[in-house]
Amino acid sequence: MRTTPATRLPADVYEPAAAEAPGASRTVPQQIAHWARIGRELEMSPQVNHRAVQQVLAGNGSYDLLGEREQAVVRGNWAERWAALREGLDLEAEFKAAGRSYSEADEDGNLIIRPAIG
Known part of the structure; x- marks a missing residue:
């Protein structure tokens, strides 16, 4: 070859x-x-x-x-x-940079609310 x-x-x-x-x-x-x-x-x-x-x-x-x-x-x-x-996504970093809260599910499917920082 x-x-x-x-x-x-x-x-x-x-x-x-x-x-x-x-x-x-x-x-x-x-x-x-x-x-x-x-x-x-x-x-x-x-x-x-x-x-x-x-x-x-x-x-x-x-x-x-x-x-x-x-x-x-x-x-x-x-x-x-x-x-x-x-x-290419890093939504956590985008929300933190914008000072916005966001929510996600943990490994067991429970809702986790991440408060805005700042």
């Missing part, structure tokens, strides 16, 4: 690959390459209308009008976006 220069990957790509690789008897780079090949084949598949998928992802098309395969591609993309957005 020919090697290429090192490439930086976002944590939301690297970490799941690192978790999946041992179970598939692959190295992390092999796992990422495997997923890349699957993605390439999916994009090249005549059974998936990628133009329609792109329109939905851009907000210019209807998810409900897509076929099952296209919907699966859209849901995968949405899941990646949501994970990236959640990773």
Whole structure:
């Protein structure tokens, strides 16, 4: 196998690959390459209308009008976006910085009210 220069990957790509690789008897780079090949084949598949998928992802098309395969591609993309957005959230710090109270549930589901500080 020919090697290429090192490439930086976002944590939301690297970490799941690192978790999946041992179970598939692959190295992390092999796992990422495997997923890349699957993605390439999916994009090249005549059974998936990628133009329609792109329109939905851009907000210019209807998810409900897509076929099952296209919907699966859209849901995968949405899941990646949501994970990236959640990773960047620190609501506790935002509420504290704004001097606002907030509530949350503890591990047992009990309501905990955090008062505003300041």
